[in-house]
Amino acid sequence: MTEGPDIARIAALVADPARSAMLLALMDGRALTATELALAAGITRQTASSHLAKLADGGALAVEAQGRHRYFRLAGPHVAALLEALMVFSGDAAPAPPRTGPGQPALRKARICYDHLAGEMGVTLHERMQARGLLMGDLAGDLAVTAPGWAHLAEIGLTPVALPRSNRPLCRTCLDWSMRRHHLAGLLGKAILDRLLALAWARRLPGSRVIRFTPEGERRFHAWLG
Amino acid sequence: MTEGPDIARIAALVADPARSAMLLALMDGRALTATELALAAGITRQTASSHLAKLADGGALAVEAQGRHRYFRLAGPHVAALLEALMVFSGDAAPAPPRTGPGQPALRKARICYDHLAGEMGVTLHERMQARGLLMGDLAGDLAVTAPGWAHLAEIGLTPVALPRSNRPLCRTCLDWSMRRHHLAGLLGKAILDRLLALAWARRLPGSRVIRFTPEGERRFHAWLG
């Protein structure tokens, strides 16, 4: 009996219907809370908790605690690849993702989160900057601006010297409420939002967290992110 | 609770250590007998039998009965892809394949199987002809010679009219004992072997099933198959 790679252990993680339902619910890359995943799997919270612990221990899920919530997401692309290989096998399509987040479309699109941009536009900002190599991130969520990053930020009038000195981290990621993906927080997140407002690409709606982009502002925003 | 694709059912097929060991043993594309797979998994034959039935029912394995043996092989590339995705996850390498087949190298290399060529050379013949589109096969193991196939066969002096009329299928595949892959059988298999002997590319060793290629014959054989 030859001792091969421990495929069975990994497969067993997915082999339970409740766990596979949870994994499928996370296939779009969002992060969901334990309670939401319990709902998606149709089991109680206690049971879900034990399943989630197994998935996290087994390396299939990454956990992120935020306040009293715990957000779970797929540990990486290899997990998604595995699920896709299984779906090829069963030949079915993915289920419809559960509805989450704010109901108002304007809030989903762009809003202020403490002092930085959140919602679709905030997530786009973060992910495009990451994809273009303007930010170098480690897994802990700490980020640094690269040299090309500073050059790019200068295009909207942001220079290192324009940022205040503070203990607060320059650059953080923050899990987005509606998108369940990370957006850009920290001093840089605030500074960028300030510039967007100063450039009149967007403005705050009074008495609400909504940030409304002007059509021209949205166009320039996307052009800037390339 | 959304009803997604039945990923859990497929994953459960692999989730058992005995079954995963069997699947890994089949990863090189060979077909192995139930007893060999029981040995590979370190379980009794009875237990292996139930596991193999599950794998076959689940669509992971294809079965081929030959005499009193039952040969199992992976049902298709999607199964191999799934196993690879799992191996990426666990990060290990595949185990060493078990030793099978005849001990004598000459028998492994080329021998007569009923009336056609078997062993490495027989498998090569079949697989090269398939790869070059000289044969069109369906999944049942029935084959037909294509027009380019006939043209190619003419190069060693084989024409359709040279073949005897008979009920026997022209073209079959036969699972190779030592290679555990298919080689070419049927009337065509016999005819090709006859031509190889007539051309003196190879000869039978008396009192044995070994077919010995001459160095020149082997060179021509491979050149012919391109």
Added chain:
DNA sequence: GTCATGCTTCGATGCTAGCCGAAGCATGAC
């Protein structure tokens, strides 16, 4: 401080499935 919420741990229950021994059923050799 009190209360509510989100989540985990503990304990008990019940189901499922892997496992093997023994017997049964084919196929092939003689």
Added chain:
DNA sequence: GTCATGCTTCGGCTAGCATCGAAGCATGAC
């Protein structure tokens, strides 16, 4: 025909695990 071999089916045992109720432990709101 007899015998050997390869494989499957049956029966019963056991272990593991998913499940849920209840309690415990944090965090945040007030």
